[in-house]
Amino acid sequence: MSDSVLLTHLKAATMVDTASGYGLIKDAGIALEQGQIRWVGQIHDCPAEIAKLPTHDCGGRLVTPALIDCHTHIVHGGNRAQEFEMRLEGASYEEVARAGGGIVSTVKATRETSEEDLLEATLRRADALISEGVATIEIKSGYGLDHDTELKMLRVARAVASARPINVSTSFLGAHAVPAGADADSYIDDICIPTLKTAHAEGLVDVVDGFCEGIAFDTAQMRRVFEAARALGLPVKLHAEQLSNIGGTALAAEFDALSADHVEYASDADAEALARSGSVAVILPGAFYAIREEQAPPIAAFRKHGVHMAVATDWNPGSSPLGSVLLAMNMACTLFRLTPAEALAGTTRSAARALGFSDRGTLAAGQRADLAIWDVTSPAELSYGIGINPLHKRMFGGQFDAD
Known part of the structure; x- marks a missing residue:
């Protein structure tokens, strides 16, 4: 044409x-x-x-x-169908994680999968999103939790944009979980931050992310990661208030984060802080659905304070094996009572904002x-x-x- x-x-x-x-x-x-x-x-x-x-x-x-999926984990090895069965038998997301499942089990599979095989699997997932009108996706690392595998994941994410007609924004998620047997503080200082610096030097990182939660990292640990990101000139975003409220959303707002994601346990004060910082609340109904969460994000508070709301798949092998942006939109409306207009804005205009893009959406x-x-x-x-x-x-x- x-x-x-x-x-x-x-x-x-x-x-x-x-x-x-x-x-x-x-x-x-x-x-x-x-x-x-x-x-x-x-x-x-x-x-x-x-x-x-x-x-x-x-x-x-x-x-x-074109649609934008602003929160995905589509680079990963293996799957966690067995944990799906565990949750159906009554185990909570936190219980699965503490039993050695969850993120840690995917880390093992991802470390053992070659870069070529990771790319092949990731392209199949990207193709599914493209088939629904998606033209921009965010892809996170975070299933390596060591220097070499985190870099491998980011190289695969970059390669997706070369192999398919798709824009890719990469997020360094080294602070995703504490590796088995490791000390959280030592991991942040000795592995996570040095790997971030290497990834930045190699041009592999667009945004820095983390998981601020009782089963992952606290606000003091995430603050160190965010300070390292700021020193490198990189924007930040944060998995915050998914399972409890430990101050992650307030930390994200303090650092003018592009977004705070999940936010089921965010408060009215958190919503007000996001509005002041201009940060987007990324709504992830796939995880809410898959882990059978009962605490919904404070949509009314986000509306009251004028917080931009994005909607994304959170496509990952454990808590949100959801490969459809259109279904995420439906779920955001059905489960959280977003309007269809809010859901479409959440996968276009607000999703672009959540990735720091002003030229799309x-x-x-x-x-x-x-x-x-x-x-x-x-x-x-x-x-x-x-x-x-x-x-x-x-x-x-x-x-x-x-x-």
Whole structure:
């Protein structure tokens, strides 16, 4: 297809931050040029010079920004189906972890898996997300917990963007769990932070993450990691308040984190702190569902304080083996009562914000031409369907995916 094209005969959910929710334009046109959006508006308002472009008829379909999965762990070895059985038999997420399962079991499998095999498995997962209109994914390390494996995971994450038409943001999650038999403080100082410095020097890290929880790292330990990230000029985000409230969200806000993720046990004060810092609350209904959590995120408090809410899969082998952004949207609505407009904003505009991107997530002039074209009549259908994928076509950088 030409580098310049005018998409016609469509409805555009622009997802610009307006009171209308979707920013919906009926009888719309979208002009693309050299991988960017040049113009969006009602087709009868199309400027004369844009009307001369080659056209592509979208058949009356809905066009949205391509989706963004802003929290994944898709680089990993093995699976944890056995722990799924344990939880069904009554074991809690914390009990599984303390019994040597959880993250630690995936660490063993990931260390034992070659870089080539990790990439092959990761590409299959990336393909599943691409098939649902996703054009940007975040991928974390965190299943190595040693110098070599953490770097291996980040190299695999970088390689995904070379092997597929997908944007990848990498997060160093060395502070994901305490390795078996290790001391948490010694691990942070002797393994985690030195590995972060090496990964940064090799250009493998975009963001620094951590798991601040009673079964992982406390706020003092995470503060040291965040201070190291700040010294390297790297932004931070944090798994916070998933199982309890130990101050992780407040720490994230203090460091102007891009996001605080999970946040089931966040308080009204935490929501106010996120609003002040501009940090995004990333809602992860897959983990809530899989571990049968009963404490829902404080959605009302986030709304009250104007906190941006993103929605993501948290695709990982243990607590959220969820490979569908569309299903995550449905679950966010069904389990947490997000509106369909909030769910779509959560996988477009707010998800971009959670990764520090300002060039995607809306349909507006100057944005990347990453689009999703859907066989639906209204945007609400994207959150309404359960196990339904209505994607017609995905555009990446202004080019349609090959059939």
